[in-house]
Amino acid sequence: MMGIDPALLISALMVASVPIILAAIGELVVERAGVLNLGVEGMMIMGAVCGFILSVQSGSAFVGFVGGALGGAALSLLFALLTQVFLANQVASGLALTLFGLGLSSLLGQSFVGIRPPATGVVPFGPLADIPFLGRVLFSHDWVVYMSVVAVAATWWVLKATRTGLILRAVGESHDAAHALGYKVRRIRVLAILFGGAMAGLGGAYISLVRVPQWTDGITAGAGWIALAIVVFASWKPWRVLIGAYLFGGISVLQLNLQAAGARIPVEYLSMSPYLITILVLVIMSSGKGKAALNAPASLGQNFHASR
Amino acid sequence: MKRRTLLATAALGLGLAFGGAASAQGMDKVKACFVYVGPIGDLGWTYQHHQGALALQAEYGDKVEIAYQENVPEGADAERVLTQMALSGCNIIFTTSFGYMDATNSVAAKFPDIKFEHATGYKREHPNVSTYNARFYEGRAIQGHIAGKMTKTDKIGYIGSFPIPEVVMGINSYFLHARKVNPDVELSVVWAFTWFDPAKEADAAKALIDQGVDVIASHTDSTAPLAEAAKTNGAVIGFGQASDMADFKPSPRVSSIIDNWNPYYIKRVGQLLDGTYAQTDSWAGIPEGEVEIGEITDAVPADVKAEAEAMRDAIAAGTYHPFTGPINKQDGTPWLAEGVTAPDGDLLGMNFYVEGIVGDIPK
Numbered sequence: 001m002m003g004i005d006p007a008l009l010i011s012a013l014m015v016a017s018v019p020i021i022l023a024a025i026g027e028l029v030v031e032r033a034g035v036l037n038l039g040v041e042g043m044m045i046m047g048a049v050c051g052f053i054l055s056v057q058s059g060s061a062f063v064g065f066v067g068g069a070l071g072g073a074a075l076s077l078l079f080a081l082l083t084q085v086f087l088a089n090q091v092a093s094g095l096a097l098t099l100f101g102l103g104l105s106s107l108l109g110q111s112f113v114g115i116r117p118p119a120t121g122v123v124p125f126g127p128l129a130d131i132p133f134l135g136r137v138l139f140s141h142d143w144v145v146y147m148s149v150v151a152v153a154a155t156w157w158v159l160k161a162t163r164t165g166l167i168l169r170a171v172g173e174s175h176d177a178a179h180a181l182g183y184k185v186r187r188i189r190v191l192a193i194l195f196g197g198a199m200a201g202l203g204g205a206y207i208s209l210v211r212v213p214q215w216t217d218g219i220t221a222g223a224g225w226i227a228l229a230i231v232v233f234a235s236w237k238p239w240r241v242l243i244g245a246y247l248f249g250g251i252s253v254l255q256l257n258l259q260a261a262g263a264r265i266p267v268e269y270l271s272m273s274p275y276l277i278t279i280l281v282l283v284i285m286s287s288g289k290g291k292a293a294l295n296a297p298a299s300l301g302q303n304f305h306a307s308r
Numbered sequence: 309m310k311r312r313t314l315l316a317t318a319a320l321g322l323g324l325a326f327g328g329a330a331s332a333q334g335m336d337k338v339k340a341c342f343v344y345v346g347p348i349g350d351l352g353w354t355y356q357h358h359q360g361a362l363a364l365q366a367e368y369g370d371k372v373e374i375a376y377q378e379n380v381p382e383g384a385d386a387e388r389v390l391t392q393m394a395l396s397g398c399n400i401i402f403t404t405s406f407g408y409m410d411a412t413n414s415v416a417a418k419f420p421d422i423k424f425e426h427a428t429g430y431k432r433e434h435p436n437v438s439t440y441n442a443r444f445y446e447g448r449a450i451q452g453h454i455a456g457k458m459t460k461t462d463k464i465g466y467i468g469s470f471p472i473p474e475v476v477m478g479i480n481s482y483f484l485h486a487r488k489v490n491p492d493v494e495l496s497v498v499w500a501f502t503w504f505d506p507a508k509e510a511d512a513a514k515a516l517i518d519q520g521v522d523v524i525a526s527h528t529d530s531t532a533p534l535a536e537a538a539k540t541n542g543a544v545i546g547f548g549q550a551s552d553m554a555d556f557k558p559s560p561r562v563s564s565i566i567d568n569w570n571p572y573y574i575k576r577v578g579q580l581l582d583g584t585y586a587q588t589d590s591w592a593g594i595p596e597g598e599v600e601i602g603e604i605t606d607a608v609p610a611d612v613k614a615e616a617e618a619m620r621d622a623i624a625a626g627t628y629h630p631f632t633g634p635i636n637k638q639d640g641t642p643w644l645a646e647g648v649t650a651p652d653g654d655l656l657g658m659n660f661y662v663e664g665i666v667g668d669i670p671k
């Protein structure tokens with residue numbers, strides 16, 4: 001029987017996890033600011049379609065990614081307007097955002113079906129790429145893969161070690177206290193929402209520009225929901241987002257590889273394993289002395305109105 | 309021809325017309341409705357059914373009105389969509405995916421005056437339910453021949469959607485004809501458990517490529533597996549599935565199976581218009597033009613291309629059946645004796661691999 005090459009497997013899972021990492025790290029920042037945006041799927045698919053359209057029109061994949069981020073951010077602005085200005089319910093607004101995004105992307109993408117986008121090349125590392133194992137795993141990817149890891153590191157650093165991060169966390173933990181200290185709660189939250197939208201849009205653009213690469217309706221196929229689960233899974237900590245996304249991506253890729261390699265494991269179980277393990281880990285995490293629940297930002301999902 | 313082109317343009321212009329329900333008895337006007345499992349823009353399975361719907365409109369002009377719904381999930385949701393269509397004045401409803409089988413039959417029981425046509429299924433529980441299918445395995449035989457000749461690694465792959473007879477038949481036909489020309493060939497099957505999920509289809513293709521497979525056939529609806537193969541700069545080839553997928557010519561797409569539903573849709577609605585409509589179970593293939601083999605590109609050597617075309621012509625002429633004995637089942641028990649061709653009943657209920665394929669069919 002054919003074996004599975006670990007180097008190929010790891011490099012495949014790194015690529016497969018990129019959309020989820022980007023979307024999840026964006027959502028993590030939003031939630032750390034105390035806002036629950038369930039519209040990740042909608043923002044991702046808007047990023048996918050906007051990125052696709054712009055890269056096809058401009059002939060540049062990079063412009064496509066910028067467009068994807070802008071598309072996701074534009075849709076999230078709608079969410080910001082609803083929840084931060086009109087103080088609408090965040091859960092309902094987020095769900096509506098997903099439905100709206102799916103419909104709007106289908107409309108925008110109508111005339112772009114069947115077109116191939118410009119290719120996103122592999123970053124040239126020269127001789128480094130020829131190192132056995134490490135070369136395949138670390139030095140054979142496109143720039144977005146590296147950016148996703150950098151984004152995790154940067155988010156971790158900003159949240160942990162900078163004044164900006166401190167303010168953001170303060171807003172998420174107690175918006176009243178942050179307000180009393182003179183911080184503009186609403187403005188900070190809108191900025192966080194925009195960041196979340198842009199990251200989700202980037203993740204979506206990665207699907208339509210690199211992973212598939214083409215435009216079809218419903219192309220994100222639920223990746224946004226996985227990203228939401230990963231944030232809870234990670235108990236709102238950036239590095240755990242990376243671990244969670246690699247774990248999920250790894251199992252998805254592994255089950256397909258096991259099938260292709262002819263492993264004698266019933267396919268039904270392989271197919272559902274990524275979801276099963278995600279649920280399992282969520283259950284374990286949240287039962288651990290309620291730690292995961294305690295780690296949730298205290299003002300998560302609550303609207304803020306400056307009454308005093 | 310010119311008239312047809314003109315009408316086709318007119319039909320496109322009309323798009324989705326509303327209202328104008330025809331009376332059930334008169335039939336000077338028929339409203340034909342279509343239920344699609346994916347988006348028309350999949351450029352595969354659903355796209356081809358929609359081409360059939362447009363051809364119908366072009367053929368009969370304003371005597372036919374078409375309506376359709378995309379992305380209808382298989383299962384309970386389908387029943388709601390079907391009921392809604394039945395209530396909105398459809399005279400004939402084409403349900404174009406295997407998973408609509410039970411929904412089609414249960415809604416048909418409630419609307420005896422409306423004709424239901426279910427694609428690729430086998431249940432006709434009521435007099436107003438007909439089934440239609442195409443002999444895709446005939447096209448798979450030709451793909452298998454090309455795959456067996458073209459593979460350099462002796463590893464070929466197949467992305468399966470769901471383990472239903474339709475797909476198992478395709479896998480067996482593909483493998484048998486690859487083995488016939490290349491005794492060393494091994495087949496890897498990956499089940500995606502979806503008809504349409506481009507990211508997952510791409511991942512499945514990537515997993516196969518990582519395993520050393522260099523010819524991929526897919527039984528899912530999008531072009532994603534071909535897009536994945538295209539990233540290998542010609543090292544991996546594949547086939548257009550359901551639609552020609554000509555965007556990927558000349559490689560990785562070296563040939564294709566094209567589902568041409570146009571003749572069937574035109575015939576059935578024509579029968580409804582002139583009153584000769586009756587319940588049927590239709591299963592046409594290459595001879596009737598319902599399964600077409602897309603152009604074999606220059607990426608395939610001339611002799612292989614000639615052999616593949618000869619096989620196509622033999623199937624069209626009725627002189628060759630892709631399942632001709634001796635063929636054993638996977639466990640070695642004989643299925644077809646020397647020279648015997650497979651009866652349709654065996655094919656429609658096919659739930660076993662033929663000898664030589666490794667792995668089990670999921671239950």
